[in-house]
Amino acid sequence: MPDIDEAFLDLPRRELAEAALQRARDLGVVFAEFRLERIRSESISLRDSVLESAKDDEDLGLAVRVIHDGTWGFAAGVALTVDEAVRVAEQAVNMAQVSRPINAEPIELADEPVYDDVTWVSAYEIDPFSVPRAEKVALLTDYSDRLLKADGVAHVSVHVATVHECKYYANTAGTSYTQQRVRIGPDITAHAVAEDRFDSMSSCAPPAGRGWEYLTGTGWNWDDELARIPGWLAEKMAAPSVDAGTYDVVVDPTNLWLTIHESIGHATELDRALGYEANYAGTSFATLDKLGTLEYGSPVMHVTGDRTAEHGLSTVGYDDEGVAGQQWDLVKDGVLVGYQVDRRMAKKNEDVLGTPRSNGCAYADSSGHIPIQRMANVSLQPAPDGPSTEELISRVKNGIYIVGDKSWSIDMQRYNFQFTGQRFFKITDGKLDGQLRDVAYQATTTDFWGSMEAVGGPQTYLLGGALNCGKAEPAQSGAVTHGCPSALFRNVRILNTTQEAGR
Amino acid sequence: MTGIQLTPQDTIERGLALAAAEGADGCVVLVAETSSANLRWANNTLTTNGAMRGSSVTVITTVGAGEGTAAGVIGRSSVTEDTLREIVAAAIATARAAGPAEDARPLVEGTTGADWALEPEETSVGVYEKFAPALGESLRRATQQDRRLYGFADHEVVTLYVGSSAGLRLRQALPRGYVSSTGKNADLSHSAWVGTATRDFADVDPLALDAELTRRLGWATRTVSVDAGRHPTILPPAAVADLMTYLFWQLDGRDAFEGQTVFSKSGGGTRLGDTLSPQPVNLRSDPSLSGLEAFAFAVARTSGGSSSVFDNGLTLAATDWIRSGKLESLMTSRHTADLIGVPAATPNIGNYVLSVDAATGTTDDLVAGLGNGLLLTCLWYIRMVDPQTLLLTGLTRDGVYLVENGEVTGAVNNFRFNESPVDLLARFTTAGATVPAFSREWGDYFSRTATPPLLVPDFNMSSVSQAS
Numbered sequence: 010m011p012d013i014d015e016a017f018l019d020l021p022r023r024e025l026a027e028a029a030l031q032r033a034r035d036l037g038v039v040f041a042e043f044r045l046e047r048i049r050s051e052s053i054s055l056r057d058s059v060l061e062s063a064k065d066d067e068d069l070g071l072a073v074r075v076i077h078d079g080t081w082g083f084a085a086g087v088a089l090t091v092d093e094a095v096r097v098a099e100q101a102v103n104m105a106q107v108s109r110p111i112n113a114e115p116i117e118l119a120d121e122p123v124y125d126d127v128t129w130v131s132a133y134e135i136d137p138f139s140v141p142r143a144e145k146v147a148l149l150t151d152y153s154d155r156l157l158k159a160d161g162v163a164h165v166s167v168h169v170a171t172v173h174e175c176k177y178y179a180n181t182a183g184t185s186y187t188q189q190r191v192r193i194g195p196d197i198t199a200h201a202v203a204e205d206r207f208d209s210m211s212s213c214a215p216p217a218g219r220g221w222e223y224l225t226g227t228g229w230n231w232d233d234e235l236a237r238i239p240g241w242l243a244e245k246m247a248a249p250s251v252d253a254g255t256y257d258v259v260v261d262p263t264n265l266w267l268t269i270h271e272s273i274g275h276a277t278e279l280d281r282a283l284g285y286e287a288n289y290a291g292t293s294f295a296t297l298d299k300l301g302t303l304e305y306g307s308p309v310m311h312v313t314g315d316r317t318a319e320h321g322l323s324t325v326g327y328d329d330e331g332v333a334g335q336q337w338d339l340v341k342d343g344v345l346v347g348y349q350v351d352r353r354m355a356k357k358n359e360d361v362l363g364t365p366r367s368n369g370c371a372y373a374d375s376s377g378h379i380p381i382q383r384m385a386n387v388s389l390q391p392a393p394d395g396p397s398t399e400e401l402i403s404r405v406k407n408g409i410y411i412v413g414d415k416s417w418s419i420d421m422q423r424y425n426f427q428f429t430g431q432r433f434f435k436i437t438d439g440k441l442d443g444q445l446r447d448v449a450y451q452a453t454t455t456d457f458w459g460s461m462e463a464v465g466g467p468q469t470y471l472l473g474g475a476l477n478c479g480k481a482e483p484a485q486s487g488a489v490t491h492g493c494p495s496a497l498f499r500n501v502r503i504l505n506t507t508q509e510a511g512r
Numbered sequence: 513m514t515g516i517q518l519t520p521q522d523t524i525e526r527g528l529a530l531a532a533a534e535g536a537d538g539c540v541v542l543v544a545e546t547s548s549a550n551l552r553w554a555n556n557t558l559t560t561n562g563a564m565r566g567s568s569v570t571v572i573t574t575v576g577a578g579e580g581t582a583a584g585v586i587g588r589s590s591v592t593e594d595t596l597r598e599i600v601a602a603a604i605a606t607a608r609a610a611g612p613a614e615d616a617r618p619l620v621e622g623t624t625g626a627d628w629a630l631e632p633e634e635t636s637v638g639v640y641e642k643f644a645p646a647l648g649e650s651l652r653r654a655t656q657q658d659r660r661l662y663g664f665a666d667h668e669v670v671t672l673y674v675g676s677s678a679g680l681r682l683r684q685a686l687p688r689g690y691v692s693s694t695g696k697n698a699d700l701s702h703s704a705w706v707g708t709a710t711r712d713f714a715d716v717d718p719l720a721l722d723a724e725l726t727r728r729l730g731w732a733t734r735t736v737s738v739d740a741g742r743h744p745t746i747l748p749p750a751a752v753a754d755l756m757t758y759l760f761w762q763l764d765g766r767d768a769f770e771g772q773t774v775f776s777k778s779g780g781g782t783r784l785g786d787t788l789s790p791q792p793v794n795l796r797s798d799p800s801l802s803g804l805e806a807f808a809f810a811v812a813r814t815s816g817g818s819s820s821v822f823d824n825g826l827t828l829a830a831t832d833w834i835r836s837g838k839l840e841s842l843m844t845s846r847h848t849a850d851l852i853g854v855p856a857a858t859p860n861i862g863n864y865v866l867s868v869d870a871a872t873g874t875t876d877d878l879v880a881g882l883g884n885g886l887l888l889t890c891l892w893y894i895r896m897v898d899p900q901t902l903l904l905t906g907l908t909r910d911g912v913y914l915v916e917n918g919e920v921t922g923a924v925n926n927f928r929f930n931e932s933p934v935d936l937l938a939r940f941t942t943a944g945a946t947v948p949a950f951s952r953e954w955g956d957y958f959s960r961t962a963t964p965p966l967l968v969p970d971f972n973m974s975s976v977s978q979a980s
Contacts (some may be wrong), residue, residue, distance in 0.1 A: 029976070039663035052814070054814070054816070056817075057930065058548070059614050060610060060611060061614070061615075061814060061815055062585070062814035062815040062821070063585065063606070063610070064585045064586075064587060064813060065585070065587065066586075066587040066588070066600070066812045067588045067589065067605065068589045069589050069590045070566070070589060070590060080558070081559075081560055081561065082561065083560065083561060083562040084562065084563045084564070085562070085563075085564040085565065085566075086564075086565050087565060087566060087567050087589055087590040087669070088517055088590065089590060098822070099675045100563050101563075103563075103637070104561045104562065104563050104637060105561075105619075107561075107637050107640075107644065108551065108558045108561045110644075110645075110648050111551075111553065111557065111558040111644065111647060111648040111651055112557055112558040113556060113557035113558075113651075113655075114555075114557050141609070142610070143609045143610075146610075159534070159693070162971060163771065164770050164771075164772070165771070190564060200770070200771070200772055202770070202771035202772075202776075202780075204779050205778055206774060207771050207899075207900060209772075215926075263729075269790065283555075284554050284555050284660070284700075285554045285555075285559055285664060286554075287554060287662040287694055287696070287703075288554070288663050288664055288692055288693065288694040288705075289542040289664065289692075291892075291909075292700075292980075294978070329731075338972075374788060377564045377566055379560050379562050416524060416895050416896060416897045416905065417895055418893040418894065418895045418906055418907065419893060419907075419927060420892070420907045420909070420928070420977040420978075420979040421892055421893075421907070421909050421910075421979050422824055422978070422979035422980070423979075424978040424979050425907065425926075425928050425975060425976070425978065425979065427897075427928060427930075427974075428906050429897060443581050447898075449897060449905075451928070451974070451975055453978065471768060478672065481955070482550070482552050482664035482666070482692075483548070483550055483562070483664075483666055484956055484957070489899075497639075502975075504928070504974070506897050506898050506903055507898070507901075509897070509903060509905075509930035509972065509974060510901040510903040510930070510932055510935070511935065511972065512901065
């Protein structure tokens with residue numbers, strides 16, 4: 010396991026925390042917490058094998074959140090001095106005082122054991138920031154060249170984002186931790202341009218809680234995929250346009266993760282179900298009164314929330330309220346059985362939830378933002394002795410096999426969704442029968458998951474995910490992983506996107 | 513990390529001096545000082561709040577690289593006198609390790625702006641001095657009337673300083689604020705939304721916003737089910753902004769030139785000069801537009817298809833993107849302008865105005881002229897389905913209404929749509945006057961927009977959404 014970065018450990022984290030928390034205590038808070046965060050991020054972009062941009066950023070700052078007179082107060086600052094820590098604490102209390110007249114619900118938090126000066130580091134091998142920029146650009150240039158020299162590839166775009174996140178957290182209950190996480194997100198796309206149309210084919214490699222080793226072959230077979238992308242793209246350019254209608258579909262985990270994210274991940278966030286996101290990201294059809302009774306999908310559906318999965322983008326040792334990472338059920342045998350919660354929601358709804366403890370879903374994307382309830386790694390579990398993807402395809406007489414993600418959209422209560430993908434293979438009599446184009450699938454969440462006839466076995470399981478899930482006001486960006494197997498769905502509505510455009 | 517915090521001007525002067533001393537050929541330093549304050553509410557009570565202060569420094573250095581010039585870019589927050597030296601050294605080392613930049617051009621020359629020496633402007637929770645009590649009153653009223661309110665108010669001031677080794681010394685402070693508010697009836701079966709952008713909250717009245725929400729919720733006294741299909745549809749300015757902002761973001765000159773967008777010409781090149789609409793439609797940006805002021809100079813922390821770090825400080829002028837229905841300009845850096853063969857760079861500008869010549873009247877006027885159709889309040893979760901046609905998918909949200917014989921007669925279920933804003937500009941039949949418009953989906957990020965209401969005779973509602 011890598012060590013926590015010495016430069017971060019050298020920062021006066023405890024001194025600043027003690028100053029801020031003591032000032033908050035002096036001002037009469039019930040509870041206060043302090044965060045010192047340093048987020049290093051690098052983005053490298055190449056266009057047609059030429060370096061277009063490379064930027065190395067660091068965001069460093071501190072934040073204080075308090076409960077004063079039953080009301081939240083939050084403030085953040087950038088100067089790492091005791092004076093600034095004290096000022097931010099005072100400002101947080103001031104925010105609570107200003108807000109008190111329009112707060113009708115006193116804030117209470119669920120209990121959590123105290124963790125005294127603990128540390129946690131995510132699972133990765135090579136810190137991306139330890140690799141020389143030139144070495145990284147050389148690798149990405151090689152990957153670009155492999156695609157660019159292939160017949161039919163007109164342009165290649167490459168973008169790699171890496172993040173190295175260090176956090177120190179302390180609260181007035183006595184918990185303090187230091188935590189370090191690394192994540193990486195590659196995006197490699199080949200473009201084809203013909204006389205009458207253009208199209209693209211992207212790598213299906215998801216972002217991952219891994220280091221630079223991910224780009225050199227640990228966790229993804231780049232050699233194989235890059236060799237195959239030009240052929241897939243050429244076939245797609247020549248593919249027939251799909252006939253809109255109802256099909257059986259086998260969805261690859263490279264696509265299904267995003268459907269899970271939108272239709273299960275966000276729908277089982279309790280803050281949404283209770284209306285706290287109603288003005289922005291929306292609410293949820295999976296309301297609290299349906300816990301234990303809502304038939305979310307077919308009996309083969311088992312979905313977990315997980316803050317502990319190795320290489321998960323939402324994996325933590327401790328969340329931004331000092332709660333330890335956990336795993337739990339959200340949907341079991343097709344029935345809604347759990348939610349994602351933070352400490353306030355856990356306390357407020359403990360009778361209904363059946364547990365007095367938060368499952369650790371508080372997260373802020375930087376020191377400049379307040380922690381909110383954010384998504385755990387929400388994953389569809391495979392069948393222990395389940396079939397391979399080929400076996401699932403063999404069960405389909407006339408259908409489509411969908412690979413890779415692209416366009417996505419879902420309504421504000423998580424009912425109606427529409428997704429596209431990278432590749433769509435026609436299935437004829439249980440076998441792949443060439444690609445189709447202009448495909449989108451559209452469904453209602455419970456209908457779709459109810460139509461899931463079978464899930465693949467562990468050999469089909471893959472961790473997908475996103476670096477940039479948006480939520481809250483002010484908007485915050487979260488990274489989250491969704492594991493899933495291949496799965497077979499019956500009678501899914503398929504649209505022809507060219508016809509949808511009126512052509 | 514306990515070194516001395518520098519002023520923005522000192523950061524720039526010392527950064528430029530350090531870069532010169534370390535052998536950089538050129539250097540640009542950008543300092544952004546931000547402050548913001550926000551209030552958020554749900555279920556008739558305050559839920560979160562915040563007062564944040566931020567500071568970021570971006571150092572861009574250039575060095576000779578073979579027959580060209582290379583650039584190195586490093587960005588940091590919380591920069592002190594001690595760390596500035598490290599940042600400049602890192603930027604130079606990065607540039608020296610890089611190859612020649614394709615977009616390299618001489619740094620933009622300039623002089624010292626008249627306001628250069630001024631301190632950053634700031635906002636605080638004090639901006640809500642009148643707003644917060646009125647919001648509290650509207651929350652109490654909602655509780656008494658068995659309605660629920662959910663919303664967010666945000667105010668931010670960014671003061672940007674740009675200095676370069678070519679003599680540029682620019683400063684500009686930009687305030688930005690907005691309110692977005694959703695109302696629901698007692699059983700949560702219907703909702704309505706209003707939103708507006710502001711510069712200082714002096715012109716925002718929570719009670720008036722609540723009155724409009726109440727009016728719209730009143731329309732839901734009667735509910736009507738309408739099937740999916742192509743319907744005559746009125747898009748108010750906010751909904752037009754939802755769609756046209758996406759079009760605006762697709763005006764990248766290089767992507768179009770390389771055959772990857774709706775503005776690419778079949779067989780190669782761009783569609784510059786093509787007629788997109790038979791109507792006298794104009795899409796224009798101008799950093800000096802009153803009420804929609806944007807940065808008056810180019811700001812680029814990375815290079816991309818239509819931007820270049822070498823163009824920082826380039827003066828932005830009023831630009832016609834679409835004029836009288838014809839595609840007039842695409843967004844370009846100096847490099848991209850040369851590449852695609854247009855006479856001058858037309859960089860991105862942080863605002864736009866969509867207008868139709870001689871169009872007058874309001875959304876209500878369009879409603880009064882419609883026999884039977886739909887009125888959409890706002891759109892949501894808009895994503896691109898097909899870049900070739902700029903086909904977008906998304907959903908209606910928080911208020912779809914039935915219009916019969918010139919009046920709103922009830923609330924309608926929500927829909928998923930599949931539509932292209934480029935096609936809409938070619939198909940709309942009636943437009944109203946252009947007014948400042950706050951996009952529901954993009955307004956928190958891009959709020960400086962003005963659009964007209966439009967009547968589209970055949971808006972494509974692809975399916976019904978159960979969401980309410």
